[in-house]
Amino acid sequence: MLILGLTGSIGMGKSTTAKLFVEAGVPVYDADATVHRIYQGEAVPAIEAAFPGSTVDGKVDRTRLSAKVVHDPAAMRKLETIVHPMLRAYHQKFLDDAERSGAPIAVVDVPLLYETGGEKRVDAVVVVTTSPKIQRERILARDNMTAEKLDAILARQLPDAEKRRRADFVVDTSHGLDPVRARIRDILDQAAKMPARRQA
Incomplete structure (x- = not known):
């Protein structure tokens, strides 16, 4: 089974592209959704112990947790040592299930794929992109998003040009869904002929 890593900076259309891979019959692992799941379950006791006051009603309050770690690299590393082993277990189960189902290709949707060295754990990388103008318009239309917050998020992400x-x-989401669907068909055709190259 070939594993495609799906990534792209905030506001590029990655979630939509992931849904279109699912529509094309490809199993997709969603790292963000898995974080949401463990923040409502098994990660809660360890996160509350490490960062007191970061949970409410038995769930991690992402705003409170973010305030404690976002400007503190040591706190961020501490959080990662709690969360990453749990995420790896879900990730591995997804791959095992996809392989057992006989899927020729699986997609792992990981926002910070390059930033975390995740490209070594996949066979090929799909980067989702759009114009800077469309990107900013999409993000600033979101609830609770400000230009300052956007700049802070972008500062943590590898520049789009480097990802591309x-x-x-590369999937360009600037022109609606049909060109993206066509591009996905093209990618799946090409990927089916590629050799496996992941290192882990």
Whole structure:
């Protein structure tokens, strides 16, 4: 089974692209959704112990937790040591299930794929992109988003141009869904002929 890593900066249309891979019959692992799940379940006791006051009603309050870790690299590393082993277990189960189902290709949707060295754990990388103008319009239309917050998020992400340079495949979401669907069909055709190259 070939594993495609799906990534892209905030506001590029990655979630929509992931849904279109699902529509095309490809199993997709959603890292963000898994974080949401463990923040309502098994990660709660350890996070509350490490960051007192970061949970409410038995769930992690992402705003409170973010305030405690976002400007503190040591706190962020501490959080990662709690969360990453749990995420890896879900990730591995997804891959095992996809392999057992006989899927020729699976997609792992990971926002910070390059930033965390995740490209070594996939066979090819799909980067989702759009114009800077459309990106900013999409993000600033979101609830609770400000220009300052957007700049802070972008500062933690590898620049779009660098992601595109490193990508095996690029999907441009600037022109609606049909071109994206066509591009996904094209990617799946090409990926089916690629050799496996993941290192882990």
